[in-house]
Amino acid sequence: MGTPSIPEIAEEMFQMVSESMGKKNLKAGDLTKAIRQKYPEVDRKTCKLALRELMDNGRCVYAYFGGSYIQLPHKEGAAND
Amino acid sequence: MAKRDTPMLDELLKGPYPSFVKELYKVQERKPMVQDLLGQLEDSYEERIGHWKHGGIVGVMGYGGGVIGRYSDLQEKYPAVAHFHTMRINQPAAWFYTSDALRTLADIWEKHGSGLTNMHGSTGDIVLLGCKTDDLEPCFADLTAAGFDLGGSGSCMRTPSCCLGKARCEWACYDTMKLCYEFTQEFQDELHRPAFPYKFKFKFSGCPNDCVASIARADMSLIGTWKDEIQVDQAAVADYAKGGMDIVSDVVMNCPSKCIKYNGNGIEIDDHECVHCMHCINAMPKALAPGKERGATILLGSKAPIMEGALLSSVLVPFIDLNDEDEIEDLKELIGNIWDFWDEHGRNRERVGELIQRVGMATFLDGIGLDPEPEMVSAPRDNPYIFFQDEEEEEDDE
């Protein structure tokens, strides 16, 4: 298993966020920890760049529920029309 | 739309002090959003219950902070405040504006939002209150075109704030505005993309008067100080005495470390015992001034109470020359190490001061690669858990 590229890390993070939607809220730190556990050679900075990619292309969004989490874009329950 | 009947809010106009209600009444003439805000507020006062729902995913593209989502749970009754988001705007260092910048801000907010502002919020930011979701991006675009940016909110570095330092204050031991601006630029990613266990605040005070109250409110406080002796102008001391100041009772007796003497001819300070409380300097500003060898003390860990009780910062770096670029670079590296340790070991919503309390200062210092110093012991002689093991280290070296 070689060192993953930034887009590959972003994809893995995206999968984690997708699978956890509605079950568990994940923070940026949770995603970084999970990636670094799987690929110890990947540093925090690379994880940060992967997260930035997910945010900048709109595949994920930040959400605030007492702390900041990462989610897929959706219409939130609290939002009024 | 007819103006709402708000008898309880009317009561708030009767006191001797300025009232936010008066300002809301003025704005409601041109902003239906403010009419509904007043109606909802009146309901809240009557029912003693808040009607806002907070948080969610609302924000601007790519940013994780700067917009605090707020929705009304009475949207049928008050549709104009169905969305009433807050935008936090990064304030200029030490809150200096040109009148032109203020007019620009006001025009943008009049166009896109409620027109209501809070200058400034407790975070230091310019706070724009009441924006609909669809207006956030156009408002943000106009703000950035005018040179403004969003500030921080959520689990990120919050907008750094500073005292006015060398711009107007002779006590400033370093250039607070310069460093505040530099940190804001350097840590843009940490400001806009929340990746921490919880919030992290920097506050820069130019001297121990600590006008931005960093010691009680910032996770990292950078407080100006000096290493050498307090500068004394004995002729000016004599002028204070001639002018009627009781130097013994007003200055000498109030020195917390009892290290000033006054003999009628002049004052004498035992600078080794001085704890830099600033009292004597504040009392006799024309006669005394901080020393010439100036820099700052870096403290870590304060917070206002949310999860647990309030914490004050404690010393991390006893003295740093913040006029020296190399030392500033070393500090940035240390900050990176602190954030890495906190990311790795911090619990969700645990401030860095709480983490230190939980794991202990010794483990924390080990984790961030900083050697312990006597100044880090907040209660010397009371603490039996700090040991100096010079002899053992020498043996290990062999």
Ligand code: SF4
């Ligand atoms: S903290 Fe000190 S340097 Fe800054 S404005 Fe206050 S008195 Fe002046």
Ligand code: SF4
């Ligand atoms: S700064 Fe405070 S501790 Fe130092 S000499 Fe003046 S009053 Fe005393």
